[in-house]
Amino acid sequence: MKQVLIQQGSIILEDVPPPVVDDGSVLVKVKYSLISTGTEIARVTATGESILQRALKHPEKVKQAFNMVKTLGFSETIDKIRGKLEPACPIGYSCAGIAIGVGENIGNVKIGDRVACAGGGYANHAEIVCVPQNLVVKMPDNLDFRQSASAALGAIAMQGVRRATPTFGETIAVIGLGLVGQLTSQILKAIGCHVIGIDLVKSKVELALTLGMDYGIVVGESEPVEKVLRYTAEIGVDATIITAATESDLPVQQAMQMTRKKGRVVVVGDVGLNLKRHPFYEKEIDFLISCSYGPGRYDENYEEHGIDYPYAYVRWTENRNMKEYLGMLAEGKINFNSLISGEYYIADAVEGYRELKESEDGPLGILLRYDLNETFIESKISSIERKVMVNPKSIKKEGIINVAVIGAGNFAQNIHLPNLRRLSDRYNIYAIVTKTGNNAKQLARKFGANYCSTDYHEVLNDNNVDMVLIATRHNLHAKMAMEAARARKAIFLEKPMATNQEELDELVKVLEEHQVPFMVGFNRRFSPLIVRAKEIITQRKNPLIIVYRVNAGYVPLHNWIHTEEGGGRIIGEACHMIDLLNYFIGSEVESIQVDAIKPENSDVSSIDNFATILKYNDGSVCSLIYTSLGAKKLGKEYIEIYTDGNTMIIDDFKGLNIFGLKSSSVKSRTIQKGHLEEIIAFDKFIRGETCPPISINEMINATRISFTIDAAIRI
Numbered sequence: 001m002k003q004v005l006i007q008q009g010s011i012i013l014e015d016v017p018p019p020v021v022d023d024g025s026v027l028v029k030v031k032y033s034l035i036s037t038g039t040e041i042a043r044v045t046a047t048g049e050s051i052l053q054r055a056l057k058h059p060e061k062v063k064q065a066f067n068m069v070k071t072l073g074f075s076e077t078i079d080k081i082r083g084k085l086e087p088a089c090p091i092g093y094s095c096a097g098i099a100i101g102v103g104e105n106i107g108n109v110k111i112g113d114r115v116a117c118a119g120g121g122y123a124n125h126a127e128i129v130c131v132p133q134n135l136v137v138k139m140p141d142n143l144d145f146r147q148s149a150s151a152a153l154g155a156i157a158m159q160g161v162r163r164a165t166p167t168f169g170e171t172i173a174v175i176g177l178g179l180v181g182q183l184t185s186q187i188l189k190a191i192g193c194h195v196i197g198i199d200l201v202k203s204k205v206e207l208a209l210t211l212g213m214d215y216g217i218v219v220g221e222s223e224p225v226e227k228v229l230r231y232t233a234e235i236g237v238d239a240t241i242i243t244a245a246t247e248s249d250l251p252v253q254q255a256m257q258m259t260r261k262k263g264r265v266v267v268v269g270d271v272g273l274n275l276k277r278h279p280f281y282e283k284e285i286d287f288l289i290s291c292s293y294g295p296g297r298y299d300e301n302y303e304e305h306g307i308d309y310p311y312a313y314v315r316w317t318e319n320r321n322m323k324e325y326l327g328m329l330a331e332g333k334i335n336f337n338s339l340i341s342g343e344y345y346i347a348d349a350v351e352g353y354r355e356l357k358e359s360e361d362g363p364l365g366i367l368l369r370y371d372l373n374e375t376f377i378e379s380k381i382s383s384i385e386r387k388v389m390v391n392p393k394s395i396k397k398e399g400i401i402n403v404a405v406i407g408a409g410n411f412a413q414n415i416h417l418p419n420l421r422r423l424s425d426r427y428n429i430y431a432i433v434t435k436t437g438n439n440a441k442q443l444a445r446k447f448g449a450n451y452c453s454t455d456y457h458e459v460l461n462d463n464n465v466d467m468v469l470i471a472t473r474h475n476l477h478a479k480m481a482m483e484a485a486r487a488r489k490a491i492f493l494e495k496p497m498a499t500n501q502e503e504l505d506e507l508v509k510v511l512e513e514h515q516v517p518f519m520v521g522f523n524r525r526f527s528p529l530i531v532r533a534k535e536i537i538t539q540r541k542n543p544l545i546i547v548y549r550v551n552a553g554y555v556p557l558h559n560w561i562h563t564e565e566g567g568g569r570i571i572g573e574a575c576h577m578i579d580l581l582n583y584f585i586g587s588e589v590e591s592i593q594v595d596a597i598k599p600e601n602s603d604v605s606s607i608d609n610f611a612t613i614l615k616y617n618d619g620s621v622c623s624l625i626y627t628s629l630g631a632k633k634l635g636k637e638y639i640e641i642y643t644d645g646n647t648m649i650i651d652d653f654k655g656l657n658i659f660g661l662k663s664s665s666v667k668s669r670t671i672q673k674g675h676l677e678e679i680i681a682f683d684k685f686i687r688g689e690t691c692p693p694i695s696i697n698e699m700i701n702a703t704r705i706s707f708t709i710d711a712a713i714r715i
Helices: 036-045 050-059 060-072 075-084 152-164 179-190 202-210 224-231 251-258 277-283 318-330 345-357 377-382 409-421 435-448 474-486 500-516 527-539 567-585 675-686 696-714
Strands: 001-005 008-014 027-036 094-102 114-118 127-132 136-138 172-174 194-199 214-217 237-242 258-267 288-291 340-345 365-369 387-389 399-408 427-433 451-453 467-470 490-493 519-521 543-552 589-596 609-616 619-625 637-645 648-652 657-658
Touching: 001 172, 001 345, 001 365, 001 435, 001 637, 008 172, 008 345, 008 435, 008 474, 027 036, 027 152, 027 345, 036 345, 060 172, 075 451, 094 127, 094 152, 114 127, 114 152, 114 318, 114 500, 127 251, 127 696, 136 277, 152 179, 152 237, 152 288, 152 318, 172 179, 172 251, 172 474, 179 194, 179 224, 194 202, 194 224, 202 214, 214 224, 224 318, 237 451, 251 258, 251 277, 258 277, 340 345, 340 467, 345 365, 365 619, 387 435, 399 409, 409 467, 409 675, 427 435, 435 451, 474 500, 519 675, 527 637, 527 648, 527 657, 567 609, 567 619, 567 637, 589 696, 609 648
Parallel strands: 172 194, 172 237, 194 214, 237 258, 258 288, 340 365, 399 427, 399 467, 427 451, 467 490, 490 519, 543 619
Antiparallel strands: 001 008, 027 094, 027 127, 027 365, 094 114, 114 136, 387 451, 543 637, 589 609, 609 619, 637 648, 648 657
C-alpha cells in the first residue's frame, strides 16, 4: 500500500506492507485523510533540523549521548543517534473510510461500516490503517467521507471550547484562525456565543466572517487588545481561546489583556508560555490547557487497550467529542467544505505538500483522496498483499542460513540485526516482519533483507526461510514459536520462553513433537567472561556461594513490561539471571526462598524489588537481589562467586576479577553479554556441528523458577 512519510525535512511516498488487524482495533480502508497544514508542516520542518539544532533545543539529551559514548564508543554512538534522527516516520492523524477488519471484543463497529478515525501513529496518510477502537467512530448516514476526515481536528476544536466552559450569550475571542480556529469559531456560534476572531492573515479573517463570526481583527492593521476592549465596551471578553501556533509569548499576553476579570484563557495551539504573573493576579483569570481531542488522549489504557471512562465521571472523552463533532457536521451546524483549500490523490501527495509549503496564502487544510470500493467485503481481506519486496537477490545461498526476524523493536535493531549482518558468512537476513509497515520497509532496506511484511505467517509459509528469530513482545513468544515449529523452522526465541505455565507446557509439547532446532536467548552464559569463570568453577571440589545483584533501573508501572504483554520483570528479565545461576551450578534447584519489599508508594512495585535464595541439590547456595530502587550511576549487574578459597567478581560484564588463583583477571572496554556468541553457537547447532547450546531442560527450568518466584511475590 502507499503511505506518506516524513524524513529529514522531506515528504516521501512509500510502498509498505499494510497492517494486520489487532485485538481491540479496527482495520480501515481509507477514502480521505486530512492534512493539518499548521501541525504537519511544522513537523516536517522539525525533522529537517541538524543534530546540533536538536541538541540546542533538547540539552538534556546531550548528557545521554555522552553516557552512550562511554559504553559504546564515539563512532557507534554517532551511528545510533543518526539512526534515530533519519528514519522515515508516518504522518497524519485524521481520516475516514470503511472498516474492513474488526478485532476481538469490539461490538460497536462491524465490517462494512463507514468510520472516521483519529490519532497520530494510527490514522495516518495511508491506504489502510489499523486504529484502536476508542479512536474510531461510526459516521452519520448522511455525512460523506470528505467531511468526516476532519474528525480529529473537529474534536480538538470541540475540546478547546469545552475547556472554556462558554454559556449562551457570552463573547469569546479566538486567536488564530487556522483550521482549528475556524472550527472553534463555528462551534461557538452554534452554541449561541458572540465570537471575535484574530489572525495575521486577512483572508482567514474574511473567511471566518462569511461563516458566521461576529467581528474580525487583522493583526498589523489593528491593535487586537484595543479593538477587543472597544468592541466589548472596555469590559473584555468572557474567555479567550488560543488556537495559534507560534513560539512567541505575545498571544498569551494579549489574551490576558483582552479577557475580563475572572474570565478564562484556554491554550489549544502550541504557543510560547513565558507567562507574567500580574495579569493572572490582578484579574484572577483561569488559565487552562486543552489536551488535544479530549480526555483519554495519551492514556495508554484508553487509547491502546480500549478501556473507556464512565459517563458519570467523564462525560466527554475524545471518542465522544469526535462523535458529537460529526453530528454537528451532519446537522449542517458546521461548514467544513469551505475550509478546504485543495484535494490531491495519494499518488500526488508529495506535490501537495510542496505547494502547501510554498504557498503564500497560508491554506487551511488539504485533503488526500484514496481509491476505495465502497462495496469492499470481508472476503477480500485475505487478498490484501502484506509482503513487499525490498532487495531481490538470490533466493538461496549454499551454506548460508536464511533468517526471518519477527519483531524489530529497539533490542532487535541495536543487537540482533547488527550481529546477524556481522555474521554474513553464516546468516542471511532474508525477511523482516514488524507491526508497522514503514518500520519493516526501512529495516529491510537498511539490513539488506529480501522482503518485509506485517504478517509473520508470510515467513512461516516461505520455504526459503530456514530460521526465525522472534523478538516480539513477550506474550506472543510461545504462540509464535509453536507456529514456527509446526512450519518446520529453526527457532531462536528471545526470552522469556513463555509467560505462564500453560503456555510453557504447550510449547514444550509442540517442540517435542516437531524436533526443530530451538533456543531461548539466554545470552549471558555465552559471555567470554562467564565462559572463563565457568572453566574455573568446573574444577571445584565444594559447593558454591554466589551473590548476584541486579540494579535493574526504574521502569514506570504503566509500561508494557509490567502488563500481560510483558509478564512482569521477573518473568521478562530475571529469567536471564536465574539461567546464569543454574549454568554456574550445574545442578537442580532443591528449594526457593523469596522475599520482596512492601512499597509505601504506588509507583514502586514489589515484583521488581525482591531477594531470592536458591538452594541446589549439590549444596550450593545462590542469592539473587533484583531492584529498581538503585542509583542510575551504579552498574547494572554485579556477581560474586566463592569457591574453594577463591573469589571471582564479574562487574557489569566489563571485567572478571579473580582472587586466590594464579589466573589473570580479564578486562574489556565494552560490555560483553554474549549476544554475538549465542548467535554463533546456535548456527553451529543448526548445522549439526554441536549439541544444543542450552538443553531444553535448562530452558524449561529457568522459566519455571521465574514463574515460582513471581507467584510467591504476588500471593
